[in-house]
Amino acid sequence: xxxxxxxxxxxxxxxxxxxxxxxxxxxxxxxxxxxxxxxxxxxxxxxxxxxxxxxxxxxxxxxxxxxxxxxxxxxxxxxxxxxxxxxxxxxxxxxxxxxxxxxxxxxxxxxxxxxxxxxxxxxxxxxxxxxxxxxxxxxxxxxxxxxxxxxxxxxxxxxxxxxxxxxxxxxxxxxxxxxxxxxxxxxxxxxxxxxxxxxxxxxxxxxxxxxxxxxxxxxxxxxxxxxxxxxxxxxxxxxxxxxxxxxxxxxxxxxxxxxxxxxxxxxxxxxxxxxxxxxxxxxxxxxxxxxxxxxxxxxxxxxxxxxxxxxxxxxxxxxxxxxxxxxxxxxxxxxxxxxxxxxxxxxxxxxxxxxxxxxxxxxxxxxxxxxxxxxxxxxxxxxxxxxxxxxxxxxxxxxxxxxxxxxxxxxxx
Amino acid sequence: xxxxxxxxxxxxxxxxxxxxxxxxxxxxxxxxxxxxxxxxxxxxxxxxxxxxxxxxxxxxxxxxxxxxxxxxxxxxxxxxxxxxxxxxxxxxxxxxxxxxxxxxxxxxxxxxxxxxxxxxxxxxxxxxxxxxxxxxxxxxxxxxxxxxxxxxxxxxxxxxxxxxxxxxxxxxxxxxxxxxxxxxxxxxxxxxxxxxxxxxxxxxxxxxxxxxxxxxxxxxxxxxxxxxxxxxxxxxxxxxxxxxxxxxxxxxxxxxxxxxxxxxxxxxxxxxxxxxxxxxxxxxxxxxxxxxxxxxxxxxxxxxxxxxxxxxxxxxxxxxxxxxxxxxxxxxxxxxxxxxxxxxxxxxxxxxxxxxxxxxxxxxxxxxxxxxxxxxxxxxxxxxxxxxxxxxxxxxxxxxxxxxxxxxxxxxx
Numbered sequence: 001x002x003x004x005x006x007x008x009x010x011x012x013x014x015x016x017x018x019x020x021x022x023x024x025x026x027x028x029x030x031x032x033x034x035x036x037x038x039x040x041x042x043x044x045x046x047x048x049x050x051x052x053x054x055x056x057x058x059x060x061x062x063x064x065x066x067x068x069x070x071x072x073x074x075x076x077x078x079x080x081x082x083x084x085x086x087x088x089x090x091x092x093x094x095x096x097x098x099x100x101x102x103x104x105x106x107x108x109x110x111x112x113x114x115x116x117x118x119x120x121x122x123x124x125x126x127x128x129x130x131x132x133x134x135x136x137x138x139x140x141x142x143x144x145x146x147x148x149x150x151x152x153x154x155x156x157x158x159x160x161x162x163x164x165x166x167x168x169x170x171x172x173x174x175x176x177x178x179x180x181x182x183x184x185x186x187x188x189x190x191x192x193x194x195x196x197x198x199x200x201x202x203x204x205x206x207x208x209x210x211x212x213x214x215x216x217x218x219x220x221x222x223x224x225x226x227x228x229x230x231x232x233x234x235x236x237x238x239x240x241x242x243x244x245x246x247x248x249x250x251x252x253x254x255x256x257x258x259x260x261x262x263x264x265x266x267x268x269x270x271x272x273x274x275x276x277x278x279x280x281x282x283x284x285x286x287x288x289x290x291x292x293x294x295x296x297x298x299x300x301x302x303x304x305x306x307x308x309x310x311x312x313x314x315x316x317x318x319x320x321x322x323x324x325x326x327x328x329x330x331x332x333x334x335x336x337x338x339x340x341x342x343x344x345x346x347x348x349x350x351x352x353x354x355x356x357x358x359x360x361x362x363x364x365x366x367x368x369x370x371x372x373x374x375x376x377x378x379x380x381x382x383x384x385x386x387x388x389x390x391x392x393x394x395x396x397x398x399x400x401x402x403x404x405x406x407x408x409x410x411x412x413x
Numbered sequence: 414x415x416x417x418x419x420x421x422x423x424x425x426x427x428x429x430x431x432x433x434x435x436x437x438x439x440x441x442x443x444x445x446x447x448x449x450x451x452x453x454x455x456x457x458x459x460x461x462x463x464x465x466x467x468x469x470x471x472x473x474x475x476x477x478x479x480x481x482x483x484x485x486x487x488x489x490x491x492x493x494x495x496x497x498x499x500x501x502x503x504x505x506x507x508x509x510x511x512x513x514x515x516x517x518x519x520x521x522x523x524x525x526x527x528x529x530x531x532x533x534x535x536x537x538x539x540x541x542x543x544x545x546x547x548x549x550x551x552x553x554x555x556x557x558x559x560x561x562x563x564x565x566x567x568x569x570x571x572x573x574x575x576x577x578x579x580x581x582x583x584x585x586x587x588x589x590x591x592x593x594x595x596x597x598x599x600x601x602x603x604x605x606x607x608x609x610x611x612x613x614x615x616x617x618x619x620x621x622x623x624x625x626x627x628x629x630x631x632x633x634x635x636x637x638x639x640x641x642x643x644x645x646x647x648x649x650x651x652x653x654x655x656x657x658x659x660x661x662x663x664x665x666x667x668x669x670x671x672x673x674x675x676x677x678x679x680x681x682x683x684x685x686x687x688x689x690x691x692x693x694x695x696x697x698x699x700x701x702x703x704x705x706x707x708x709x710x711x712x713x714x715x716x717x718x719x720x721x722x723x724x725x726x727x728x729x730x731x732x733x734x735x736x737x738x739x740x741x742x743x744x745x746x747x748x749x750x751x752x753x754x755x756x757x758x759x760x761x762x763x764x765x766x767x768x769x770x771x772x773x774x775x776x777x778x779x780x781x782x783x784x785x786x787x788x789x790x791x792x793x794x795x796x797x798x799x800x801x802x803x804x805x806x807x808x809x810x811x812x813x814x815x816x817x818x819x820x821x822x823x824x825x826x
Contacts, residue, residue: 111608
């Protein structure tokens with residue numbers, strides 16, 4: 001039978017809209033992967049009365065209850081005290097935890113604050129769950145076969161406890177009754193996708209199809225309850241992949257930079273990036289991946305015209321004649337970057353991020369992307385027409401996609 | 414008296430983590446502005462039983478209840494049916510609404526779908542709230558002086574109904590009775606802050622103090638109900654600013670790069686950045702601000718040792734003797750960057766982002782930050798010890814903070 005979960009986020013900062021609650025969303029996604037069904041999210045105040053009322057409202061057939069927030073050292077952090085009392089336990093002092101905390105602060109060259117004493121007290125009736133990313137540990141209470149997991153609200157601390165302590169344990173006791181695939185596309189709109197692929201799913205009514213558009217492109221999710229002998233899901237996936245081809249960059253929810261990394265590594269190729277309007281974002285995204293130093297050698301943020309001339313040898317006359325946002329300049333940028341970096345491929349980008357700097361013929365959002373390889377150098381013009389922050393993000397994704405497509409073509413030759 | 418609100422989001426797509434619920438967050442922010450206190454967020458399934466159970470759990474002293482989601486034309490959209498039954502009403506057909514819907518589709522050149530018939534039925538015991546952005550209208554039920562507002566889940570439709578119909582009405586019945594300030598600090602932990610400032614607030618018990626730690630630092634929020642003749646909030650703010658001094662980078666929720674921009678512009682200074690471990694993130698953050706080309710001239714992502722030598726003139730012997738992550742190298746990087754860029758100030762950073770590349774003496778998370786000005790060049794060592802993505806983020810914030818402090822010192826001289 002499918003097991004149920006409820007999630008409680010504790011924190012005035014969420015209710016007052018000072019913090020967006022992403023914890024419940026993340027936990028729900030992880031639980032879905034292991035076949036646990038989330039039936040309620042609660043967000044409540046840091047108040048004993050609210051916490052107790054919500055715990056009393058938990059349904060009796062809910063197996064797992066996740067509670068985040070309110071475990072810090074300040075006086076409004078009351079979760080530990082309240083849940084310990086609720087489960088009729090007692091807070092006891094742990095000398096080893098205090099020593100550990102002292103070491104934690106010492107390692108960081110920071111003073112040991114008095115207020116942190118409370119962080120060494122834990123309930124005597126809960127299992128303590130270690131937290132490798134912070135000073136507040138997690139806890140697990142069990143009552144009437146229901147498991148209550150209490151974690152800090154800081155997202156990366158909560159994730160550490162979930163990933164290292166809770167999810168491995170839950171995986172042993174749950175099983176997946178639903179199968180799904182996520183297909184990541186880019187460079188095509190949701191409306192265009194519908195026109196291209198909905199005919200496939202008309203043939204497979206048991207397959208559920210959803211679209212998730214974002215700055216990175218549109219993710220398509222197809223899913224089906226597992227039915228023995230029914231391979232509609234796999235069949236529709238096969239047809240989908242064949243129809244969309246290279247519009248798909250990942251079938252495993254990877255970032256486009258991970259796909260690029262794989263191709264570069266497999267072919268022992270190196271890259272460099274010359275950025276104007278994206279201001280370093282493309283290099284930043286490439287270097288998010290562990291091991292990127294193997295293929296990414298250097299990047300230059302040539303924000304001023306002088307920088308374009310000095311580093312990339314863009315000709316002063318080209319800048320004067322065509323302007324910094326032009327096909328001619330981006331071609332010289334890409335060539336210059338490849339030459340100075342001695343890498344196999346270079347990516348260059350120049351555009352008008354906005355809000356200022358646009359003209360009638362060169363509006364805000366106009367972007368030129370250039371690619372230079374040993375064999376050729378070419379450029380593509382795109383107009384995003386969004387605000388500054390979005391223009392940077394959309395342009396970085398489109399530039400990385402052009403790089404991916406170039407690498408795929410190169411692999412085929 | 415402060416009025417209370419509860420918010421219910423209905424939708425399996427939120428519970429299954431296919432959609433992040435931003436509606437409850439947005440509604441809470443709007444309510445805070447008019448002095449209404451949100452005490453609970455619920456997210457529940459598109460099921461009659463869950464909806465009824467949650468409505469039964471609404472607290473009797475809650476004045477406003479906001480319900481979003483489940484008003485569309487598809488078969489899992491059951492909200493209207495369920496709430497109408499809950500409030501003992503009856504769905505009645507409105508010819509004028511059907512005509513309006515037909516016009517809506519015609520205006521958009523779209524066919525009128527059969528399934529939309531149900532969209533012309535509304536409860537006979539609710540006020541109907543018009544929706545200028547979609548085909549599902551809002552509703553308002555009143556019971557025991559409690560007001561229940563039902564809206565579609567599509568964010569821009571919900572916002573339209575809130576902004577045009579509900580908030581103007583609520584504003585007449587509520588008044589802002591709360592004042593607050595947000596103070597952004599960085600380079601100090603929550604625990605250390607507590608040690609430094611809680612003594613102030615012991616003197617002003619009516620002032621509510623909260624801490625919001627994130628990668629960028631800890632935001633402190635102080636707030637108070639407006640009480641005539643009581644200036645405790647302003648008084649405690651004054652003391653807080655004086656105790657924390659330069660640990661505060663903003664009192665207006667600005668990003669640290671906006672603060673840096675202001676100082677650079679005011680003093681007509683230019684900067685350049687040489688990044689290794691942060692891979693372009695610092696340049697990216699600086700160029701998020703409109704007009705950054707006035708002070709940010711260039712950045713180089715010197716990911717390889719060769720790039721450090723080639724662009725920044727870091728000596729081969731320095732790299733050999735001390736390694737790329739060392740005080741000596743970051744000093745040469747900062748000096749080299751300032752020389753080649755001809756900017757007033759340069760920021761340089763080198764570190765081990767991880768997960769690989771760490772050693773016992775130079776662990777993952779070790780970062781050297783260098784600053785070079787016309788008068789001096791110096792470096793600071795920090796150990797973050799997080800994962801790769803977090804190390805990049807924490808180091809970028811710390812580096813930007815060192816830059817800010819240098820600029821402030823420079824201004825004073």
